[in-house]
Amino acid sequence: MSYEEKGTWVYLVASAGAYAIYLAIVLGRVLGTPVAEVPYVSLLLWTTGASIVASIAGRILIQTARPSDSRRSDVRDKEISRFGEHASRWFVVAGAGAALFMAMARWDYFWIANVLYLGFVLWAVAGSVLKLVAYRRGL
Amino acid sequence: MSKPTKITNSIRALRFTQGEMTQAQLAQRIGVTRQTIIAIEQGRYSPSLEMAFQIAQVFRVALDEVFQYPDGEAGPR
Numbered sequence: 001m002s003y004e005e006k007g008t009w010v011y012l013v014a015s016a017g018a019y020a021i022y023l024a025i026v027l028g029r030v031l032g033t034p035v036a037e038v039p040y041v042s043l044l045l046w047t048t049g050a051s052i053v054a055s056i057a058g059r060i061l062i063q064t065a066r067p068s069d070s071r072r073s074d075v076r077d078k079e080i081s082r083f084g085e086h087a088s089r090w091f092v093v094a095g096a097g098a099a100l101f102m103a104m105a106r107w108d109y110f111w112i113a114n115v116l117y118l119g120f121v122l123w124a125v126a127g128s129v130l131k132l133v134a135y136r137r138g139l
Numbered sequence: 140m141s142k143p144t145k146i147t148n149s150i151r152a153l154r155f156t157q158g159e160m161t162q163a164q165l166a167q168r169i170g171v172t173r174q175t176i177i178a179i180e181q182g183r184y185s186p187s188l189e190m191a192f193q194i195a196q197v198f199r200v201a202l203d204e205v206f207q208y209p210d211g212e213a214g215p216r
Contacts, residue, residue, distance in 0.1 A: 002174040069163060074171040076184055135174075138144070138183030 003068035004077040005135045008084075010058035012128035018051030019121040026114075035110050044117060079139060084131035088123050095119015144185045147207045151180050153198045169193045 022043060029038050063071070073081075098115045154160040162176040169190060178184035179194075186194065195202045 002172050069173050074175055076175040076178065138178065
């Protein structure tokens, strides 16, 4: 497995894991509290930061445990990366579009922030899955 | 699992006729990772025309001795 493929696995686990933790905590807070009063901002920022730190730390750990031949990405890695990000970009577009309509309809900030966060997470997860499929089955 | 390309290649055979060149050595010669050479050999990745020429140049053979395309597959679309 190449350095970039291992990195994609780490990014997938970190992104999905951080969002699962965020969702579990926020859903716990939403029960019995009006949505407008649910504290989510610091939790959203912390889980986002934690997923970035986990991605970096995970990559270092995996590279230490199972070193790759090279840390350099080549033309195939770049093509796969472009493919994954291009094919999954619709999640970001959908999230931004939904947030736009929610803002125009004066929805609470909680929903707008969360639909944007969900769009970014789906983009990261779908992009990573597509890249891993491309690594295994080919472009 | 279906292969994403109809192009076949003789890289594995050529490596062995060239002093049992390893995938890592070939990868180093053309500036890619060993995983890319594995993907090309297994038909999971079609290299660019430039990379195809580089591979042929490493083995000092013509391009069509490295890569083959089935007859009758190319036609008007």
